[in-house]
Amino acid sequence: MTMMLVALLIFAVTYILIITEWINKMLASMIGGFVIILTGIVHQDTAFKAIDWNVIFFLIGMMMVVSVLRDTGIFMYIAIKTAKLARGIPLRIMMYMFVATAVISAFMGSVTSIMILVPIVLLIAYELKISPIPFIVTMVIASNFGGAATMIGDPPNVMIGSATKYTFMDFILNLTPPVILITAASIGLIWLIYRKKMKVSNQNRVRLMEYKEAGLIKSRRKLFWSLVILALMLLALGLQAVLHLGTATIAMTAGLAMLLMNNRKKVDQVLTHDIDWITIFFFMGLFMIVESLVETGFIDGLANRVLAATNSEPKTTSMAILWLSGIFSAIIDNVPFVAAMIPLLEKIGIAFQAKNLPAEVMNPLWWSLALGTCLGGNGTLIGASANIVAVGIANRNGFHISFKEYTKIGAVFTLVSIVISTLYILVRYF
């Protein structure tokens, strides 16, 4: 019991440090992780075993893939092409960019797509002489929506995918449909909110149309082979159930193949600049800290309370998870939230099993967690990593996006998306 309290205290302090960012979040999570070991709550071996290496190596592999793909210029090409396809008309650019961001996020991760696309949108807005803020806000929302659609789109999904037996295809079949519905609804919302704003002169539109995006592809051969590897990676992920290969193995294979093929000379640069070691170590620390709550039985107790509160009813539990994760993810970073929720759902699964309920009853619970955390991330400025990154870029360029300004738009989209998800879960699984 004392151990549980100490573990809970360390967990709370660490999470407060992570959420408030009083110290670097990687430092906070790593210190928390090793304090758990130092205090003897969890033995080093157990703590290290708790690190989900499937998640860690998946992230590293994807960072390699993104690094090489980014180098080909394909993302910038897509962004410029999208703006030109919209013929420089702001509302159209916004809608097209929304879709482009969602699609790129679904396969490359939300933070990556924001880091690549926001600077381009800043440039486009500058050329069109309009405010970039509505574009940035809607793109952040799109990135979190897109990220929710696949197993590899958003860190919470990566973690859920790794902790459960669900394959890449399971995610596509269960999460992509609601995300498509949500995206369609969002396009409608954008039209409602922005259709009468944003006017640009023809003169400024022409400047945009003059962009020569063809020059962005430096080497067609390199692009071709990178895309081949990417396609093979997605195919392998799609065939995961047949191939019996871990997500990390597939991502690392693709990443290493891309490095080998394209960046032979620059491997050290990719490893030092493009692999986000801060994030990697942040994840490792989180896994260790959460393990202390599992080891000391805290998660068990919490699971029992949740089940008691929902009468062990899968439907009620799912709804509770969906809405609570939505709200929590809006307030705190969704990665540490999911890290703590995963063992909770695992315990609930064990409890259901004990009651002789079929294994399928867990499906809506997991999908609710995935949708709730990924979509809830849109709720406020600090709900997801993509939001924080985008606001940071905007700020550095003199566009201050206030908490209120963001939340006004973000909350509407979040509410709409969670309501759609609620209906989807209820209709599809119950």
Add this chain to the structure above:
Amino acid sequence: MLLSSYLDAKTIYYEPAEKSREQIYREMVARICHHYQLPICGNGLIDLILARDAESSTAYPTGIAIPHVRMEGFNDTLISICVLEHPIDYDGTPVNVIILIITDKSASKLYLNIVSALLKLSKDESTMAAIRQYKDGASLVAGIKRIGITIKENLTIADIMEQNPAYVLPDMTLHELTAMMDEHNQAYLPVVDENMRYLGEVNILSLLKVGVPDYLMMLDNLNFLSSYEPLENLFEQEDILCVADIMRRDEEVLSPQASIIEAAHEMIQHKKRFFSIVSEGKLVGVVRAMDIFRKVIRA
């Protein structure tokens, strides 16, 4: 070791007549070749000296010229001095003492130390006046020996740095900064406070960066842009921002006692061609990669 130990009265002479540079070299070479066995002598040696003179000026503002020849297989260091009654024009610099140094290809450190000792000597007005009074080699050697000028074992940054460099103050506007960079033709300038305490550095790239928005810096490639008006932001901010806003405060600095190899090492390590030389917190000079190139490698 004493500078005078390197001097040989037989290779030192006083020239009372008005003569051309080449004539004087001819006389100096004749004396050297008479007393020493050199792999290259006579006209060959004169050609080497003239070739070195043609590359870049060997004259110093203090009125001495130090032509220098590196000779393969010589394996020694030889100094010949000529004191002139009538100064010779060295590309605009009047010179009245010519010091010819012949060394082996590999003996650059000793050579540099001799040069630095000679330069130190030449900055002392009264000593120079005294030297110009000597009419023969023996008394000149004796005179220099009396002064006791020593040749340092090691060359330091203080020997090659630019003293009294151009600098800027933190509250200067970017407009003033660009004027300073333009006037002194410098891409880097040290920043100091009014007491010459070193604060940091500004360089041309930090200045240009004001004109390039952050979001453009985040793009991997700008070759799709053709009509973007470059740097207009810089002109808008020129009178608003000041040096303190763009200066780098965490740049590495060197001490005047640092060795040349340390400076070269730091330059390569930090990919930085410019170092402020700071002693007890105060700026005492600057050194550029070109200084090492000119004063050490090409010296």
